[in-house]
Amino acid sequence: MAQLLIRRILTSVVTLLLASFLVYFATSALPGDVAQQLLGQDATEEALAQMREDLGLEQSVWAGYAAWLGGILTGDLGTSLVSGEPVAGIIGGAFGNTLLIAVPAIVIGVALSLALGVAAAVRRGRGADTSISMISLAAMSIPEFVIATLLVLVFAIAMPVFPAVVLMGDDAGLGDLLPAVWLPVVTLVLVMAAYIIRAMRSSTIDTMATEYALTAELKGLRRRDVLLRHVVPTALLPVLPVIAINIAWLLGGVVVVETIFNYPGLGALMIDSVSTRDLPVLQAIAIVTATVYVSVNLVADLLAMLIDPRQRGTTRSRAAAPKEETA
């Protein structure tokens, strides 16, 4: 068990190291002059030299990567090319704001989708199932920028209950942000719900068809108890990775949602940094989101081990467990 845990955590660390390597090399070690790309064609020779020094491009790629990685590990994410401030501070503030919409969206989204998935499975083939399936198909097919635009139209313009956008921009305090989190949260919930609902529905249907679920029912247990005690815990297992992936996707969806609602989080920072070509900030955001992704997947796997005894036993039973869930 302990060995398995350590192995799983080491895997996450290796994945993160590889991700940092890819991010750095994809953006700094390109053929051609990154400084020229960032500053444009009419940059002066001095500005280019300065930029190369700032980005650490004078040294070899490997030395540059080592210095960059060392900085990350000691909490130094570099300096913004635009504001000259430390990247860590800029990202910390924006990440906090993003959590303010992401955490409620995850909690509501996961709870709601699991409930809807089970509900659809229980009423398989009937009206409720069909409507839940059709709504999730639509939610899957309509991009978040459309959902967000429509929500702005309906709520902020036609029925002004919620503020549509944050007017304060970067200087907004918690008091200014709280009333503005609702529409972004609703958008994110809609975006993440579809896949979880579908996965939970299909997994619950499969589990209800197993012999032990049938046994429990034949034993005379109430339908509700069969579902909650025997079916749902097992059905949850294959859905855990789907939830993990959707939480990770949420960080991508945040880009669009924050742009539309002018919400000063990590996603809006990302777009600003692309427009101003602020490479150190972008690299840092990539590392932060990669860390979130890897951690969320790790937590999902640990949860799976907790629920499913087969996944924590000896090496032999690990080989028997589906590899895809840990990969």
Next chain:
Amino acid sequence: MSTQTAAPRQRRITAAGIGAAAVVVTILIALLSPWLTPYSAVATNADAALLGPTPAHWLGTDQYGRDVLTRTLEGGRYALLVAFLATSIAVTLGTLVGAVAAYADGWLDEAISRVLDAILSVPAVLALLLIVTVFGQGLWVIVLAVSIVYAPAVARVVRGAARPVVSSGYVAAARARGERALPIIGREILPNVLDTVLVEFAMRASWVVLLVSTLSFLGFGANPPTPDWGLMIQENRTALTVAPLGTVAPIVSLAVLVIGLNLAADGLAKRMGVDRAARAAA
């Protein structure tokens, strides 16, 4: 009605059929769009800005006086082209890598899996924005960027589907005959994961269309004045209350295409016996 054979065989209209039809119609419209309306999609006309629906302009005009119907009909071209190219490259690349990983097993499999995980750990939109920041937003940059972002997910799914094939008797037989790795992968493994690959193609295509439209909406995809649905929604949403059709028409077109792709993918998955709902994890 003298002969029975003259009666047409009853064919049920399925959701997958409707989906496939929606996709085919969208592609046909995109191909034929230059000949469908008398207007240019890019020429501006300040005298006819933000018109409502008229006999001359069925869906009205946008803020630059461009015909919304013309731009909507042509608006799928960019996303469809990028989606077709990027999905083809991503699925081909992902299938090969996944099949090799499944066949190799051992350290190579482990190494490939770790690299795939590392690429997947950076959200697609962010990865694309990073690539666009450094390389610019040319068509091929975006096609290749989208392919690189989606290939690992395909590879993981194909690896999962190919593993049972690798441990099957006929692969063992091929090995015993002394066949080399590449012919085995090409002749024994790939044909047996074809169903998975086809479902992947339909599914990824719908995601890529959404991703490309999102990129255009954010201003990092199609360049103005190119007619593109994502870009149109971005340009016209400020005039949503004055000329709503400029925003609604591209939204409906995009939704029809993606719902069509999803229905087709669902139908394909069902026919091939692949559980698509569980697939969303990869």
